[in-house]
Amino acid sequence: MERKKIVQISDVHLGIINSEKLMKKIVKKINSVSPAALFITGDLFDGSDGDLDLMSSSLTDVRAERGIFFISGNHETYLGTEIAYRVLRNKGVKVLNDEVVDVGGLKIAGISYSERGEHKNIVSAAKKLEKDFRGKPNILLCHSPRFAQDFRALGVNLQLSGHSHKGQIFPFGFISRIIFNGYDYGLFVEGDYTLYTTSGTATWGPAMRTEGASEIAVITLR
Known part of the structure; x- marks a missing residue:
């Protein structure tokens, strides 16, 4: 997918x-940029009551040549990841649950979030997939950006994350930077490794922000 645009959304809730x-x-807005692929990096659903099928129904209207790829965030675990997975698979979304897929020579690895009540070792999960993507052009999807240095050591080329909301409301922006080791928002390039942490496509809780705007991230692969 060289020189193709991809889109990332996250934390729609x-x-x-x-x-x-x-x-x-x-x-x-996604369709307006004609992306090669759409990546959803967790918390598409808030975890509260509601008709998940109806709320996500417009995903079937997404025009992305290579499809839609999804990993779970912490809020999917509140409603049950298998429930979210079933709804999305029925819409043709490729759910990545600690697995790697090949898309035109590009390896896409997806790490799911820890199940509720489980203390999953995210880095260990990624290490089990390392042999499938190291040394090949790759993108890794992980809801949290906290493990940036670990993923860099595994040979990840591009990591897409969210989760932080860039703090969303003052003073949580400062706290967010501490929690996520400075990788809470933006583009980080370190040698052959690149991380993009989005501020999120919507909000959690009150529909307000003081710590930057919501966004749909558009990235051109080179």
Whole structure:
């Protein structure tokens, strides 16, 4: 997918506050850039009650040549990841649950979030996949950016993460930078390793932000 545009969305938190109306607007903006692929890096759903199928229905309207790829975030574990997975698979979304897929020679690795009540070793999960992507052009999807240095050591080329919301509301921006080791928002290039941590495509809780805007990230692969 060299010189192709890809799109990343994260932390949409579809639920009581963020509804299918918001998702339709997001899909319209995604389609406006004609991406090769769409990557959803967790917390698409908020974990609250609601019709998940209806809220995410517009995903079937996404026009992405290579498809849609999804990894779970912490909020999917609140409602049950298998429930979220089933809804998304029925819409043709490729769910990556600690696995690697080949897309036109590009290896895409997806690390799922720890199940509720489970203390999963995220880095160990990635190490088990290392042989499938190291030395080949690759993208790794992980909800949290906390493990940037570990993933760099594994030979990851591009990591896409979210989770931090860039703090969303003052003073959590400062706290977010500490929690995520300085990788809480933005583009980080370190040798052959690149990380992009998005501020999120919507909000969690109140629909307000003081710590930067929500975004749909558009990335051109080179």
